[in-house]
Amino acid sequence: MADYTKMWKSLGIDIENHNALLAGLGQAYTDIFLSQKNRPEGMKYFDFVMSEVHGLRIKEIVDAKAEGRKVIGSYCVFVPEELVLAVDGVAIGLCAGAELGFEAAEALLPRNTCSLIKSMFGFKLGKLCPYVESCDVIVGENTCDGKKKAYEIFRPLVKDLYVMDLPQTKSETGRMVLKEEYRKFIAKLEKESGKKITVQSLRKGIEIVNAKRKAMIRLAAVRAADPAPISGLDALLINQVFFHDDPVRFTDSVNKLCDELEQRVKDHKGVFPKGTTRVIVSGCPMAVPNWKLPMIIETSNAVIVGEESCVGERGTRWLTDIKGNTVEELLDAITDRYFNVDCAVFTPNPSRVSHVKDMVKKLHADGVIHYSLQFCQPYIIESGPVEKELEKSHIPTLRLETDYSQEDAGQLKTRIEAFNERLKKK
Amino acid sequence: MRYAGIDIGSRTVKLAVIEDGRLVLSRKSATSHNPLGIAHELMEGVDYDRLTATGYGRHLIKGHLDCPVVSEITAFVRGSRFFSNDCESILDIGGQDTKAISLDKDGNLCKFEMNDRCAAGTGRFLEVMATVLGFTLEEFSLAALSAKRAEKINSMCTVFAESEVVSLVTQGADRNEVALGIHKAIISRAAGLLKRVAPSGKIFFAGGVALNGCARSLLEQETDRPVFVPPDPQIVGAVGAALVASENS
Ligand code: SF4
Numbered sequence A: 001m002a003d004y005t006k007m008w009k010s011l012g013i014d015i016e017n018h019n020a021l022l023a024g025l026g027q028a029y030t031d032i033f034l035s036q037k038n039r040p041e042g043m044k045y046f047d048f049v050m051s052e053v054h055g056l057r058i059k060e061i062v063d064a065k066a067e068g069r070k071v072i073g074s075y076c077v078f079v080p081e082e083l084v085l086a087v088d089g090v091a092i093g094l095c096a097g098a099e100l101g102f103e104a105a106e107a108l109l110p111r112n113t114c115s116l117i118k119s120m121f122g123f124k125l126g127k128l129c130p131y132v133e134s135c136d137v138i139v140g141e142n143t144c145d146g147k148k149k150a151y152e153i154f155r156p157l158v159k160d161l162y163v164m165d166l167p168q169t170k171s172e173t174g175r176m177v178l179k180e181e182y183r184k185f186i187a188k189l190e191k192e193s194g195k196k197i198t199v200q201s202l203r204k205g206i207e208i209v210n211a212k213r214k215a216m217i218r219l220a221a222v223r224a225a226d227p228a229p230i231s232g233l234d235a236l237l238i239n240q241v242f243f244h245d246d247p248v249r250f251t252d253s254v255n256k257l258c259d260e261l262e263q264r265v266k267d268h269k270g271v272f273p274k275g276t277t278r279v280i281v282s283g284c285p286m287a288v289p290n291w292k293l294p295m296i297i298e299t300s301n302a303v304i305v306g307e308e309s310c311v312g313e314r315g316t317r318w319l320t321d322i323k324g325n326t327v328e329e330l331l332d333a334i335t336d337r338y339f340n341v342d343c344a345v346f347t348p349n350p351s352r353v354s355h356v357k358d359m360v361k362k363l364h365a366d367g368v369i370h371y372s373l374q375f376c377q378p379y380i381i382e383s384g385p386v387e388k389e390l391e392k393s394h395i396p397t398l399r400l401e402t403d404y405s406q407e408d409a410g411q412l413k414t415r416i417e418a419f420n421e422r423l424k425k426k
Numbered sequence B: 001m002r003y004a005g006i007d008i009g010s011r012t013v014k015l016a017v018i019e020d021g022r023l024v025l026s027r028k029s030a031t032s033h034n035p036l037g038i039a040h041e042l043m044e045g046v047d048y049d050r051l052t053a054t055g056y057g058r059h060l061i062k063g064h065l066d067c068p069v070v071s072e073i074t075a076f077v078r079g080s081r082f083f084s085n086d087c088e089s090i091l092d093i094g095g096q097d098t099k100a101i102s103l104d105k106d107g108n109l110c111k112f113e114m115n116d117r118c119a120a121g122t123g124r125f126l127e128v129m130a131t132v133l134g135f136t137l138e139e140f141s142l143a144a145l146s147a148k149r150a151e152k153i154n155s156m157c158t159v160f161a162e163s164e165v166v167s168l169v170t171q172g173a174d175r176n177e178v179a180l181g182i183h184k185a186i187i188s189r190a191a192g193l194l195k196r197v198a199p200s201g202k203i204f205f206a207g208g209v210a211l212n213g214c215a216r217s218l219l220e221q222e223t224d225r226p227v228f229v230p231p232d233p234q235i236v237g238a239v240g241a242a243l244v245a246s247e248n249s
C-alpha cells in the first residue's frame, strides 16, 4: 500500500490509533481469509479492496469530494442509495464491527449497549475511520430504541447528522411515513448537493443499485450447489464490501466472480467436500471486521450457504421497479422496495421467518444459526419465536448471543460444534 | 478393540476405556495449570486402539495425541445412554459450565443450552462459597442437608455472592442455613435452564456437582421429576467420547 498518511492526517484521523487498527485488521485478514483453501480466483479483487480499504477507496472518495460530489454515510439499509446516486453523491455504509474505542464510547453510553452502537461511537471518538471522517452528511435512522436515542448523543460529535424517522408497522400509515421521510431526505440531498433530482438521474441511480443487487442475488443463488462453490466467509466479505466500494466496479467484480462460480458448479468443484453440513446464519448485521462467528462455524466442519441479515439477503434481495415516469412514481417504487425490508424493529414481523424457511429450502441448508448481538432487544426477543417456528418445521436452530469480544470464542466453538454434530447425524 | 475417551475439563481431566461394551478403566485428576501434562500422566500405561477427545481442552490435545475430537454435548449424550437408557434430559454442572440437553426417544441430541460466560451457578461457584464458609466440599453438602431453612442468596455473580455470604455470616446467620441457600440458588438456576430446554421426563444428572447429595435432592424437589445419578457422574463425558471412538471405527 502506498503511503496515505498525509491524506489521513488531512481527514483528521488519529494516525497512531489508526496504524494499530490497520495492523490488527491485516493480521486478522491473513489468518481468516487468505488461509482458506480452494478460494475462487475472483476473490483476488476483494482481497485487493480490503488491502486498500483505507487507502485507494478513501482516495477516490476524497477526489470525488474535490469534484464537488457529496459523501453520504449511513448506518442502516433503510437509507436508499438510489437517492444519493441521483444527486451524484457517494453513498457509504458506516456500520463498524470492531471492539475499538469502547472505553471512550462507554463514557457516553451505558455499558449495556450493543456492540454495533458502541463501535459507531468508538470509531468516531477514536478518530479511526476515514469513511466516517470524510462524510459530508451522516444519516441516522430511528430503528431500534438503542440507535434512536444514541443518535441524540451522537449529533454533537459529527459535522452534520441527519436523522430519518422510520415506521414500526407494515401498515398503510407506515408506508406513508416512510415515503414522506424519503421525500424529506430528497430535499436534504438536493440542498446539500445543489442538484435537483430528475426522472433521468433517479432512474440512473435505481439502475446502478438494481444491477448491484442483481449481482448479489446471482451470488446468493449459486451457493445452493453442493459442494459449495464459495465459503460463507468470502460471501460475507462481499456483502460487507457492498457497502463501501464503487457500485459499478463492485457489480462488475461480483458478476465476474459469479461466472467463475457457475463454472465451478458445473465442474462439481467446491471449497469444502461435497456433503459438508450446510447452515444459514440469520439475525443481526455483521459489519466489517466482525468475522468471529462465521470463522468459528467454517472451522467446525460446516459451511455457511446464506446470510439472512442486513449484511446479506435482507439488504439485497429486492429490486426497485424502474417503470415510473415521474419522480413521484419512482419515489413510490423506492418506498415499496424498502418497505419490504423485514428488520426486527417492525412489529409484527412474520415475513422474516418465512424468508428464513425459503432460504433453507432453496439453499438446501441443514440448519439455522440465529445470531444476536448482546443487548439487541429486537433480534434477541424475536429469536425465540423464530426458533420455535423453525423447529416446528423441522429446521434445527441454534440461538447464539455474542458481541465483538473474543472472550467467548471457546464457548461458541463448543456450541457450534455440538450443533453441527446434531445436523450431521440426520 | 479398546476404545478410549479423554475429557479435558476446566477443573478435572477424565479418562475412560471401553472394551466389548464394558467400562474397563476410568481415571481422573485435577486439571492444574498443565492439562496436557495431566492428560499424558493419565494415559500412561493405558492400552487402547482408538482415542477421542472432548471437553474444554479438546482442541489442545488434538494436535498432541493426533486424535479426533467431539464436543462435550455429543459426548454427554452418548455417555448418558451408556448408564441409562430412559433419561430424556441431561443436566451437567461442571467446573465452569452448566449444560442442559434434551434427547429424543432414540437418545439423539435434540436441543441444548449452556450458561453464558461467567462461573455463576457452576461447580466453581460452589467451591468458592464452601471456602468462604470454611467447609470442605463434603462438609458443605452435609451442612446444607442438615439445615431446616435456607438463607436467601440474591446474587449469582461469584464475586458479589462471596461478599453477600461474608456479610450474612458476620451478621450472625447460621452457617448451615447459608450453605443451603447457596445450594438452592445454583440448583434453581440450573433447573430453570433445564426446564427451558427439556421441560419433562427423567433427568440424567452429570458432572462434579452431581456428587453433591444436597444438590441432587434439591434438583428433585425443584423440578418434581425423577433424577438419575450415574455411579461416577464425572466420567460421563469421557465414556461418551470413548463410545464415539468406537462408532467411528
Ligand atoms: S437490522 Fe434493522 S436497523 Fe439494523 S441495518 Fe438492518 S434494517 Fe437497519
Ligand code: SF4
Pocket: A114, A115, A116, A117, A143, A144, A145, A146, A147, A284, A373, A375, A376, A377, A378, A379
Ligand atoms: S444490533 Fe440491535 S440494538 Fe444494536 S443497533 Fe442494531 S437493532 Fe439496535
